[in-house]
Amino acid sequence: MLALKVNKVSKIYRLGEFNTSSAFQSVKALFKRNQEEILNNNRTQEAQSNLIYALQDIDFEVPQGQVLGIIGRNGAGKSTLLKVLSRVTSPSRGSIQIKGRMASLLEVGTGFHPDLTGLENIYLNGAILGMNKREIKSKLEEIVEFSGVRQYIDTPVKRYSSGMQVRLAFAVAAHLEPDIMIVDEVLAVGDADFQEKCIGKMKTVSGEGRTVLFVSHSMGTIRSLCTRGILLKNGQMAFDGSVEDCIDGYLKSAMLVGEDGSVPEGMSLLNNGMGRITKVGMFNQEGHIEKVVRFKSDLPISISFNSASYAGPILIGIQVKNVHNDKIVDYVNSYDQSSIAVEKGISELEIKLDNQFLPGKYYLDLTIALPNGEAIDSIENALEFSVSNLGATPELNYNSTVVNGYVSGKASWLMK
Amino acid sequence: MPDQKWDRVIEPKKGWFSLDLAELARHKDLLFLFFKRDVISVYKQTVLGPVWFFIQPIITSLVFTLIFGNMAKISTDGMPPFLFYLTGMTLWNYFASTVTNNANIFGANQTVFGKVYFPRLLVPLSNILANLFKFSLQLIIFLGIWIYYTSTGRVEPNVYAWLLPLNLFFTSCMGLGIGLILSSFTVKYRDLTFLVGFGVQLLMYASSIIFPLSIVSGKLRYILLLNPMTSMIECMKFGFLGQGVVTPMYLAYAYGFSFIILFIGVLLFNRKETDFIDSV
Secondary structure: OEEEEEEEEEEEEEOHHHHHOOHHHHHHHHHHHHHOOEEOOOOOOOOOOOEEEEEEEEEEEEEOOOEEEEEOOOOOOHHHHHHHHOOOOOOOEEEEEEOOOEEEEOOOOOOOOOOOEHHHHHHHHHHHOOOOHHHHHHHHHHHHHHHOOHHHOOOEHHHOOHHHHHHHHHHHHHHOOOOEEEEOHHHHHOOHHHHHHHHHHHHHHHHOOOEEEEEOOOHHHHHHHOOEEEEEEOOEEEEEEEHHHHHHHHHHHOOOOOOOOEOOOOOOOOOOOOEEEEEEEOEOOOOOEOOEEEEOOOEEEEEEEEEOOOOEEEEEEEEEEOOOOOEEEEEEHHHHOOOEEEOOEEEEEEEEEOOOEOOEEEEEEEEEEOOOOOEEEEEEEEEEEEEEEEEOOHHHOOOOOOOOOOEOOOOOOOOO | OOOOOOOEEEOOOOOOOOOOHHHHHHOHHHHHHHHHHHHHHHHOOOOOOOHHHHHHHHHHHHHHHHHHHHHOOOOOOOOOHHHHHHHHHHHHHHHHHHHHHHHOHHHHOHHHHOOOOOOOOHHHHHHHHHHHHHHHHHHHHHHHHHHHHHHOOOOOOOHHHHHHHHHHHHHHHHHHHHHHHHHHHHOOOOHHHHHHHHHHHHHHHOOOOOOOHHHOOOHHHHHHHHOHHHHHHHHHHHHHHOOOOOOHHHHHHHHHHHHHHHHHHHHHHHHHOOOHHHOO
């Protein structure tokens, strides 16, 4: 049995000032509409037309009881897809077939009225999701219990913290027994305990044969919760399959740097004209890019930075991330009281990271900033590297079959 | 995969005439809760609460009595000025707040509409209910004062007073219709929100509230009668106070016109609700 079937759904948005335009522009647009070409939602390209695909021919089916993770970079179309699914906006093309009742949790405080109390909002929210008063009443105790806001239940929600609002909103959505539950990145607001509670709840919900669609940037959460993943890229479906492969595909697709270490123009997160990173890589003695390093061996990173207008001291920040996309170590030259200054034009930087990483795969974000912390250029997933079991010297081979964490700790070991 | 039965199909745009009444009916609990929300949230954190609903028409009528009655000496056709203005204002206030509340419906509910789906028409309907609630409180005040004047023999009501429910119904149609038509444009053209407030105020002067229609003659009278509210207010004044210009023809026109406005309003609103969030 399918819970959801999405048939070639596209959503086209108009860029620029259209929405608040004057009547004149609106009339003009009426005549132009058919001639305009619709662009892919590829933000790295200069827009030629002002119509853009936020979603393009999205096509998939979800069987009942499946937990589907939807991942993609910012602007890939995840939230648009959820909006179309939850009927907040209509698709431009294509159709969606739904079986059963659907509850969606988009952003903080879904459908809450700030002046009403928590309790009144539970009823309002339940009714919005299509429940009647009796059904809500029977679930009320569980909702209040789960949300943990019992003390504040008679207080207007405008006085709630954003965390409390999310807790209450999630509690309502999860306990109203929807057949399909849609959860956007909202849980990020709650604390770790509550997130865990929510994930546990979503697992239970799916165990009861309900379907969950879940969007998150936390690959760890996606991995632990979902059985299947969909990867969106520039509004198109880039991958559909097992969650492991999907996450792998996501991290790969997020790699922007070419095989020779050169950074294509327009690929950085910022573009303020002050300067940009043109090359980044881990090169071996022969000048080839190295992808695998030995346990506890050196981690040399070369960076070319082309300063267009700035000359002076800079901060270099490097964050190493694990395969779940969690940042685990932060390197900044100021931590080591090392000051680096650049001239106008190309500067070559040579950085040697202290390699304490345990065997596994790692990704690296790179930022170059002004001394006050304002970023000049920043590249996400600039590098990918693996640490192997082989040690820098044979005594350092990593022999344990399990890898306990990501970084080997340093301590002094004494016998008394 | 064999074909299976789906509960719902989401498609690009609905047709012009796809009002799903069954779905509206399924959400009747929500309608009630919205109504409650609209009423409660108005006087939350106020000391006087619903008493404000009483104060407003009384003060306005007093001011009108002072300015238009005593100072400008505009005729009230021999009716007691205070009651004369109160009669007009009671029905007019209901109409005016229905229009202004509904005209800005997408803006005011942007956060809710942007996150969850429910039949959007519930919001204007609950608006109407909340305004009806307010109206009924104001009607109590009006009736109290009217009974006092009637008992002293200063006004002579007639059977036209019983047309009040009908007038109320078509005033609702008119207010809702105009509000919905405006709402589907205010989304895109914010200029209209400025216009609505003072447009409604201007319309009041074209609705025989501060003057009796009987003092207007010729072409101007017909222009005023184009506005359906004129006939309905005249009808209320005639029924309760015994003076007013009413003919079945005028009323039939007013009722018919209101209904057509409502029809157009619902069509436009229904058309707009699926993708308004993209243009807010």
